[in-house]
Amino acid sequence: MPVLIFIDSAEGHVKKASLEALTYGADLATQLGTHAEGIVLGNMTEDISALGKYGVKKIHQVADASLDQFDSQTYCAIIAEAVKATGSDLLVLSNNVHGKAIAPRLSARLKAGLVAGAVAMADTSNGFIVKKSVFSGKAFAQVSIQTAIKIIAINPNSYKTVANEGTAELVPFAVTIPASKIKLLQVNKASGEVPLTEAEIVVSAGRGMKGPENWGMVEELAKTLHAATACSRPVADAHWRPHNEHVGQTGIAIAPNLYIAIGISGAIQHLAGVNRSKVIVVINKDAEAPFFKAADYGIVGDAFEVVPKLTEAIKKMKAS
Amino acid sequence: MKILVCVSKTPDTTAKIAFTDNNTKFDNNGVQWIINPYDEWYALVRAIELKEADPSSVIHLVTVGTADADPIIRKALALGGDEAIRVNADSQDSYYVAAQIAQVARDGGYDLLLAGKETIDFNGASIGGMLAELLDLPYVALAARLDLAGNKATIVREIEGGEETVEAELPLVISCQKGMAEQRIPNMRGIMAARTKPLKVVEPVAADTLTSIAAFGLPPAKAGVKLVSPDNVEELVRLLHEEAKSI
Numbered sequence: 001m002p003v004l005i006f007i008d009s010a011e012g013h014v015k016k017a018s019l020e021a022l023t024y025g026a027d028l029a030t031q032l033g034t035h036a037e038g039i040v041l042g043n044m045t046e047d048i049s050a051l052g053k054y055g056v057k058k059i060h061q062v063a064d065a066s067l068d069q070f071d072s073q074t075y076c077a078i079i080a081e082a083v084k085a086t087g088s089d090l091l092v093l094s095n096n097v098h099g100k101a102i103a104p105r106l107s108a109r110l111k112a113g114l115v116a117g118a119v120a121m122a123d124t125s126n127g128f129i130v131k132k133s134v135f136s137g138k139a140f141a142q143v144s145i146q147t148a149i150k151i152i153a154i155n156p157n158s159y160k161t162v163a164n165e166g167t168a169e170l171v172p173f174a175v176t177i178p179a180s181k182i183k184l185l186q187v188n189k190a191s192g193e194v195p196l197t198e199a200e201i202v203v204s205a206g207r208g209m210k211g212p213e214n215w216g217m218v219e220e221l222a223k224t225l226h227a228a229t230a231c232s233r234p235v236a237d238a239h240w241r242p243h244n245e246h247v248g249q250t251g252i253a254i255a256p257n258l259y260i261a262i263g264i265s266g267a268i269q270h271l272a273g274v275n276r277s278k279v280i281v282v283i284n285k286d287a288e289a290p291f292f293k294a295a296d297y298g299i300v301g302d303a304f305e306v307v308p309k310l311t312e313a314i315k316k317m318k319a320s
Numbered sequence: 321m322k323i324l325v326c327v328s329k330t331p332d333t334t335a336k337i338a339f340t341d342n343n344t345k346f347d348n349n350g351v352q353w354i355i356n357p358y359d360e361w362y363a364l365v366r367a368i369e370l371k372e373a374d375p376s377s378v379i380h381l382v383t384v385g386t387a388d389a390d391p392i393i394r395k396a397l398a399l400g401g402d403e404a405i406r407v408n409a410d411s412q413d414s415y416y417v418a419a420q421i422a423q424v425a426r427d428g429g430y431d432l433l434l435a436g437k438e439t440i441d442f443n444g445a446s447i448g449g450m451l452a453e454l455l456d457l458p459y460v461a462l463a464a465r466l467d468l469a470g471n472k473a474t475i476v477r478e479i480e481g482g483e484e485t486v487e488a489e490l491p492l493v494i495s496c497q498k499g500m501a502e503q504r505i506p507n508m509r510g511i512m513a514a515r516t517k518p519l520k521v522v523e524p525v526a527a528d529t530l531t532s533i534a535a536f537g538l539p540p541a542k543a544g545v546k547l548v549s550p551d552n553v554e555e556l557v558r559l560l561h562e563e564a565k566s567i
């Protein structure tokens with residue numbers, strides 16, 4: 001019985017988070033002595049068979065234009081059919097925006113135990129146990145799945161993508177596509193920028209920046225690092241920055257490889273959204289700022305002096 | 321318009337996270353309980369705003385939990401809402417909880433079912449989707465805006481790097497997050513009124529549990545911060561490049 005991986009895409013492109021899900025699913029299949037297959041919905045502009053390098057042998061595709069728009073209800077119905085058709089008892093997907101809408105639906109439809117927000121490979125030595133993040137990254141839980149069919153939704157940036165050689169066989173999946181009850185009216189996407197939840201590096205700033213007019217240096221640093229920008233809650237509340245940049249307990253939770261926090265005190269609710277970052281750098285003029293306790297590297301200093309210098313130093317390093 | 325808002329009880333955002341009973345139970349000691357922020361600030365307040373715009377609307381709250389959830393439910397009623405239903409059950413399995421709410425939803429016949437984006441303790445982000453599937457309804461997750469015109473809902477939802485606007489007909493399940501509404505503070509009149517609003521307790525229906533928590537754990541403590549002088553940012557760049565290998 002293969003492990004089935006849902007490959008999420010936007011505008012015909014596979015999302016980075018899905019490459020993580022593919023690697024996870026392929027590794028899990030190896031662990032269980034089986035193989036991995038994928039399913040992709042909608043029309044794709046990139047060559048899907050190339051995803052074979054992440055370990056999938058076969059990819060089922062429903063290349064129907066109606067699926068270019070996302071609807072959890074139709075997606076769930078089709079993926080459930082694919083689970084049945086492939087005889088798969090393990091479904092892996094990213095716990096990203098679409099994953100959060102589909103995985104619970106599939107869980108209810110297939111009566112399949114779901115671990116939403118997995119952060120490590122399943123332990124299949126005794127039962128089936130998956131580690132997930134809880135309490136907004138402040139703790140984890142080992143969750144045991146008791147059902148025959150199991151679903152794992154892995155948190156973005158928590159499993160390392162590995163690419164080897166290989167191409168996947170692309171097979172059309174014949175299925176009746178239910179009519180969607182959701183109509184897409186408009187997409188608003190900041191083009192050219194790195195989406196916050198997919199960014200490897202995030203440069204974030206808080207009330208220490210004094211006002212929106214000072215964000216130029218933050219953006220410059222982010223640009224130099226090909227990073228996404230983020231902010232603390234009061235900054236978004238004061239409309240200094242758009243609300244979709246707000247990270248933390250009540251904002252977006254992220255887990256980049258590097259998080260640079262500038263002029264942010266490090267309140268517990270802020271940390272809840274960023275504490276899964278692999279490396280944290282804090283720049284704050286107050287040596288007592290709580291953020292330093294959660295940091296790996298820090299500079300006690302004035303952001304207005306440190307940030308431009310840091311940008312220059314990075315440019316120099318990249319040029320050398 | 322009949323609206324059902326799913327409300328859950330969570331530890332306060334500053335609560336100390338610790339575990340007891342061989343790391344199988346959350347340590348309740350000294351913990352303050354609050355309404356899950358997404359349920360309160362966004363789902364419930366938006367429901368109240370919709371009722372303010374259309375006073376013929378009815379808002380019901382539903383909680384799956386034991387009697388210790390009652391103070392939270394009263395607080396939610398003090399903000400607004402007409403009556404509350406508590407399903408008297410204790411479970412950590414999302415499917416079991418969703419099955420209970422689905423039964424309440426079937427009995428009540430709601431046009432709009434609102435949940436929070438996720439609970440801040442278990443971070444499942446699952447109940448809304450499960451509920452939608454159990455009721456065979458459309459589901460819009462991670463909504464940052466909701467407007468109604470008659471039977472039609474216009475919703476702005478989060479996507480990677482932006483947002484999109486979608487339209488759907490009621491009945492509908494939505495999970496709510498930041499942007500939906502502004503936080504409110506209950507006033508004296510609300511608090512007084514909440515005392516006499518109905519809080520119905522119903523017994524759970526039979527439902528399966530699909531998962532269980534084997535153990536909790538805490539992440540390893542950080543090694544401690546390495547401080548670099550503000551006059552030597554080159555050293556920070558070197559450390560990030562050579563030691564942390566993150567740039």
Ligand SMILES: Cc1cc2nc3c(=O)[nH]c(=O)nc-3n(C[C@H](O)[C@H](O)[C@H](O)COP(=O)(O)OP(=O)(O)OC[C@H]3O[C@@H](n4cnc5c(N)ncnc54)[C@H](O)[C@@H]3O)c2cc1C
Nearest residue numbers: 206207208232233248249250251263264265269285286303
């Ligand atoms: C239920 C609840 C949920 C919440 N959710 C969130 C959330 O999701 N995200 C979030 O961020 N917050 C959240 N908060 C708010 C949180 O408690 C803090 O109030 C907030 O994070 C503080 O933002 P800040 O660090 O930008 O501002 P401040 O606390 O004002 O800190 C500013 C920092 O900048 C430093 N500074 C000032 N000038 C300079 C300078 N020139 N150079 C360098 N440093 C300087 C100061 O030393 C200070 O440490 C929540 C609160 C509650 C109660």
Ligand SMILES: Nc1ncnc2c1ncn2[C@@H]1O[C@H](COP(=O)(O)O)[C@@H](O)[C@H]1O
Nearest residue numbers: 326328384435436438439444445446447
């Ligand atoms: N025990 C519960 N009773 C009522 N509603 C709940 C309960 N648990 C979760 N919810 C709702 O479902 C949302 C998502 O929860 P979860 O899937 O557990 O992260 C919450 O924000 C609540 O609106």
